[in-house]
Amino acid sequence: MSVNDAIAALPAYKSLTSFIKAENKKALEDTVSEFKDLAKKSESQIEDFLWDTYNAIFAVAKQTSPENQTPLVDLLQRLRGSTVTASDGQPLKLNSQVVWKDLPTFGWVARDLWNFGEYTHLMQQANMPSKYRCLVPENSPQLTHPDAFDTSASAEEKASWINLSAFAAQLTARADLTNPQDPFDFSLYGLWALRSAFEEEQAADAAEGQTIATRLAYQWTVHAKDALYKLSTKSRDFEGKSGKPGSKFADREWKGLNEERWQSWIDGFAAVSQSTSDKEVSALAKEAAEKMKSK
Structure with missing residues (x-):
């Protein structure tokens, strides 16, 4: 997927594109140093600088197929093991978070990318700089996963959604799940993907949307199944209504990940494997259901 000129001109973006092509340990260390x-x-x-750099990282992730994203994930993990020294000799910080150890504002950039609606009250974080805060009514629409059922989306856009979902899932697999604030923990995004695929009532002619929604959900079972299941066994709830159930399960009091919901997703994959006419998606759905059953 092409990127805009502003991102393409960033030194970080140029370094990342070269790094992804290099695929060797020296390139990793050189890029971390840079x-x-x-x-x-x-x-x-x-x-x-951080806002621009994170956008460059996500732009590269959008362009990189899931099976080729490991170097990018390794880079972020390696960056977190490094600290930048400020001019006063102390660790460089933003909002009390250390660069690069804490990846300050990384999650805010991700939220911005997943915010396909005009507003979201989830962006109203008390400690978020005003330049990134959406001042909107409390009943404004929720932050949502990319709309897989948007018939106007191009094949290129849909491919970028899959790549971005896989990237978030691979980061989640490396997160410290005991810390809900870990910058690698995108488990809520996994919930959104699975909810979109299996919890919402869809029109009878929404087969194409169901196909891409299933593919997005599948990425989470491939790359972050163990993490999501672990959080489900611990009943990880999320703030506000971000983890609420879809319309098919409106009577449930779900607020996040739990074992009942996990089983509903297994059933959802199994149903798609039987109902879709797309043989590839049918196979993916069957594989996902089996993976989730194995726990």
Whole structure:
């Protein structure tokens, strides 16, 4: 998927595209070193620098197929093991979070990418800089997963959704699940993908949408099944209505991940494997159901 000129011109984006093509340990260490230097040079504008850099990372993720994303995930993990020293000799920080250890504002950029609606009250974080805060009514629409049932979406856009979902899932697989604030924990995004695929009432002619929704949900069973299941056994709830059930399960009091919901997703995959005319999606759905049953 093509990126806009502003992102393409970023030093971070150019480094990342070269790094992905290199695929060797030296390239990893060189890129980590370069990112540390770029952050140090941007100390006075670190907030804008991080926002741009994270957008570059996600832009590359959108362009990279799931099976080729491991180097990008490795890079982020390696960055988190590094700390940038500020001009005062102390660790460089933004909002009390250390660069790169805590990946300050990384989650905010991700939320922005998943916000396909005009508003979301989830962006109203008390500690979020005003330039990124949406001041909207409390009853505004929720932050949602990319609309898989949008018939106007191009094949390129749908491919980018799959790549982005796989990237978030692979990060989640490496998250510290005991810490809900871990910047790698995108388990809520996995819930959104599975909810979109299996919990919402859809029109009879929504077969194409069901196909892409199933593919998106499938990425989470491939790359983050163990993490999502672990959180389901611990009944991980999310804030507000972000983890609420879809319309098919409106009578449930679900607020996040739990074992009953996990079983409903297994049933959803199994149903799609039998009902879809797309043989590839049928096979993926069957595989996902079996993976989830194995726990």
